[in-house]
Amino acid sequence: MRGGGRSGLRPVVLVVAVLAPAVLALGLLVAELTDYGGGYGAFSVTVERQDEPQLMGPVMVPPPAQPDRVYEGLIPAPKRAATEVRPMPLQAAPAQQREPQPARTASPTVGPECPDDWSDTWLWELCQEDARRPA
Helix, strand or coil: CCCCCCCCHHHHHHHHHHHHHHHHHHCCCEEEEEEECCCCCCCCCCCCCCCCCCCEEEECHHHHHHCCCCCCCCCCCCCCCCCCCCCCCCCCCCCCCCCCCCCCCCCCCCCCCCCCCHCCHHHHHHHHHHCCCCC
């Protein structure tokens, strides 16, 4: 037996693949002939509409039967305390005593040491430029 016994399955799959569309088409034809599904097919009878279609627009609705709150007149607003607003006089800021800071002197800075394996590369040139730049 070659193919592990699957050769007997091939004709069955082929028959099912050929018959499935035929069964589906037959079912649709029966549904059309029996007017199943509301009559939207080729054999159905259509009826024209007699009334005018209504356009959708805003609809007036009645007010609620019992509103959450009912007010009987004006609602008083909370009263603010009446204070006279005057401009504040400008005052000079108190003079601050600054302590003299020592002058900055150039200290001998040790430049970055470039690794020897960077020689003859763009990294060496970048490192040398960075060493020449003032701090």
